[in-house]
Amino acid sequence: MPILRYHAADFGGGNSLLVGTHDLDVSWEQINWAAQTVGKAEHHVGMHGLFSLFEAAYRTTIVWANLMESASGRLIKSPAYEALDPSEKGSISYYLGLIFAKLFAFRRLDTPWLLHFDVYREEHEAVLEGNEKPDLIGLNAAGNWIVYEAKGRTGGFLTSVLDDAKGQAQEITTIGGIEPVLRVGSLVYFRSDGLHLSVVDPPSDKSRRRRDVKLSERDFLAQYYATFDAAVDVRQNARREERNGEEYRILELNDLDVAIGVPVAARLERRVTPPRQIDDASFIGPDGIEIALGGAWSQVNMRRDPRVRTR
Structure with a gap:
């Protein structure tokens, strides 16, 4: 099985055991599951059916073409990834950031569902100001909300990028009037020994202006499964x-x-x-x-x- 190395900081309470550097055995099935299920921002496109099918193929192709397993089991860049130009690598790194955010949320945060925040753009445009916003809203198995900003880099770890993720994860103060239990920022990047994930749960910033997302659990789940149904309908x-x-x-x-x-x-x-x-x-x-x-x-x-x- 491939090995994902992650570095966790600032988690408290029941998640305090996450803190530190750990190796997580995953599988190509789990990585593909994360690739297919994270975000689902394209549910509007998915209503056109065929495009949901294309999206499903594209998400799997990202994994197939850009990742390999080393002899030691670590996840590494493929030669195809190395051959991309910088802008292409940036796009792939973004998707890898989302994929491994989803995998970590499932395996370590008991969060099966993550949707792109922009899915609900029309509902909260009047609430959030500026361009700063998190990537994802999540629902954990206990029915609690989490906010997650996922980033990916072609190169190595950069503190400023993870700091940006931490800030964006705190942009939402409540969802449906309820405070999220986690506001996670993460960064996927490559070192000489392979892919790494750094993840943090910064303390809530009480000085921020209240920003609420109007969202029910039922609507969230309906949107989550919409693209899959559209793809199969084709x-x-x-x-x-x-x-x-x-x-x-x-x-x-x-x-x-x-x-x-x-x-x-x-x-x-x-x-x-x-x-x-x-x-x-x-x-x-x-x-x-x-x-x-x-x-x-x-x-x-x-x-x-x-x-x-x-x-």
Whole structure:
């Protein structure tokens, strides 16, 4: 399994054990699950169906083309990533920042759901001022809100970037009138030994002007699953399978050797599915979304340059 190294600071209370440097065993299924489920800002585009399908393929392609597993198991840049020009690397780094923010939120913060703040732009434009805002709003398994700003860098760690993330995470004071339990800032970056994630939960800044996002849990969850439904709807002949008594529709991205399982029943109430690595190639996340990978994603293959991998 690939290894994610993270560095956590300023977490208190029940999250104090996060503090320090730790290695987290992940899987390519979990990384793909995070890539597919983080943000979902494009739900407006997703209403057009085919574009949601393109988006799903694009998110998986980012992982496939730009990451490898080293002989020691660390996540490293691929030669394809190294060959990109600086602006392209910046775009990919942004997405990697989101992907590993989602993975960390799931594995260490018990937060299955993260949506882009801009999903609710029309509702809160009058509340927030200026350009400073966080990337993500999250809902944890207990029904508490979190705010998360995720950043990614092509180069190494830069304190000023993480400081910016900390500030943006504090821009929202309440969601639906309730104060978030966490305001997290994170930074994904590369060192010579591979990918690192630095993550902090700065103390709340009580001096900030009150800024509220008008949002209910039900609306949040409806938006979260909207893009998946739109993507599967394009494939009207998508096969159906059962998972622990629940019916799933399967979206197959055949060229990428990936299948995405989406629950048929609308999930408008908070319900956490026990996350499980079903076998060496299938994972169901706590949000109920399933990712199944074919042989193209084997450890042997993912340790190769993407240009010579077999499918």
